[in-house]
Amino acid sequence: AQSVSQHNHHVILSEAASLELGCNYSYGGTVNLFWYVQYPGQHLQLLLKYFSGDPLVKGIKGFEAEFIKSKFSFNLRKPSVQWSDTAEYFCAVNVYNQGGKLIFGQGTELSVKP
Amino acid sequence: EAGVAQSPRYKIIEKRQSVAFWCNPISGHATLYWYQQILGQGPKLLIQFQNNGVVDDSQLPKDRFSAERLKGVDSTLKIQPAKLEDSAVYLCASSLVWGLAGGQMDEQFFGPGTRLTVL
Numbered sequence A: 001a002q003s004v005s006q007h008n009h010h011v012i013l014s015e016a017a018s019l020e021l022g023c024n025y026s027y028g029g030t031v032n033l034f035w036y037v038q039y040p041g042q043h044l045q046l047l048l049k050y051f052s053g054d055p056l057v058k059g060i061k062g063f064e065a066e067f068i069k070s071k072f073s074f075n076l077r078k079p080s081v082q083w084s085d086t087a088e089y090f091c092a093v094n095v096y097n098q099g100g101k102l103i104f105g106q107g108t109e110l111s112v113k114p
Numbered sequence B: 001e002a003g004v005a006q007s008p009r010y011k012i013i014e015k016r017q018s019v020a021f022w023c024n025p026i027s028g029h030a031t032l033y034w035y036q037q038i039l040g041q042g043p044k045l046l047i048q049f050q051n052n053g054v055v056d057d058s059q060l061p062k063d064r065f066s067a068e069r070l071k072g073v074d075s076t077l078k079i080q081p082a083k084l085e086d087s088a089v090y091l092c093a094s095s096l097v098w099g100l101a102g103g104q105m106d107e108q109f110f111g112p113g114t115r116l117t118v119l
Helices: none
Strands: A003-006 A010-014 A019-021 A023-026 A031-038 A044-050 A056-058 A064-068 A073-078 A087-095 A108-113 B005-007 B010-013 B019-024 B031-037 B044-050 B053-056 B065-068 B075-079 B088-095 B114-118
Touching: A003 A087, A010 A019, A019 A108, A023 A031, A023 A087, A031 A064, A031 A073, A044 A056, A044 A064, A044 A073, A073 A087, B005 B088, B010 B019, B019 B088, B019 B114, B031 B075, B044 B065, B044 B075, B075 B088
Parallel strands: A010 A108, B010 B114
Antiparallel strands: A003 A023, A019 A073, A023 A073, A031 A044, A031 A087, A056 A064, A064 A073, A087 A108, B005 B019, B019 B075, B031 B044, B031 B088, B044 B053, B065 B075, B088 B114
16 A cells, blocks of 8 residues: 655754755655645645656745655755744655545654744 | 635544534535544545545445535535544545646645544
8 A cells, every 4th residue: 555654753943954854655656746734723735746847846935845756755845944834744645546635644743943 | 715614623522422524615626535634643535525426435434434525515524433543633625626637636725624532
């Protein structure tokens, strides 16, 4: 069965530090890739997505992610985090032509210290 | 535009009782999803509707869970009878469609969820 693995359960950073959250998936075929974010007390919302083309995708609020097909990875990055980035981050995969199902990782909680 | 609405926001029941959740998707969205999110895990799809037809219910525990989307708009998810392990947040999401040209996928918009505690 397809699965998504996020390596870090809880990350604590100081403001202005750089961020990289790991995401790996297990499926050999074509996939759509997503990062969702859930700020405290808010809904899950889309941060960025990759369908095809340039493997480096940019999202909202200065986030970007790089798809490395050979490593089955889709890591999320931000060069300089802010206190307002404190949230839970979920990586998700959708398998081509298998419906709209999103397969989520277990999430990474990011705490940014001011 | 208004987002995905869900009610109730919180529900506490005892095991073996029944419970129902309601979802109103974004206007015009043909596709509706129910996900279950257990504490410490990512959401897991329970069922996907396209209008009022079921696209995928492979992970729905059909002996106790049921869902319907009459008239292709609102949806209800029911659990009968509830078990302790059903304690979770139940998320509803909607999208205009789910399949786009070239295999791409339309964005899913999530509601606030219903937090269910089974005692």
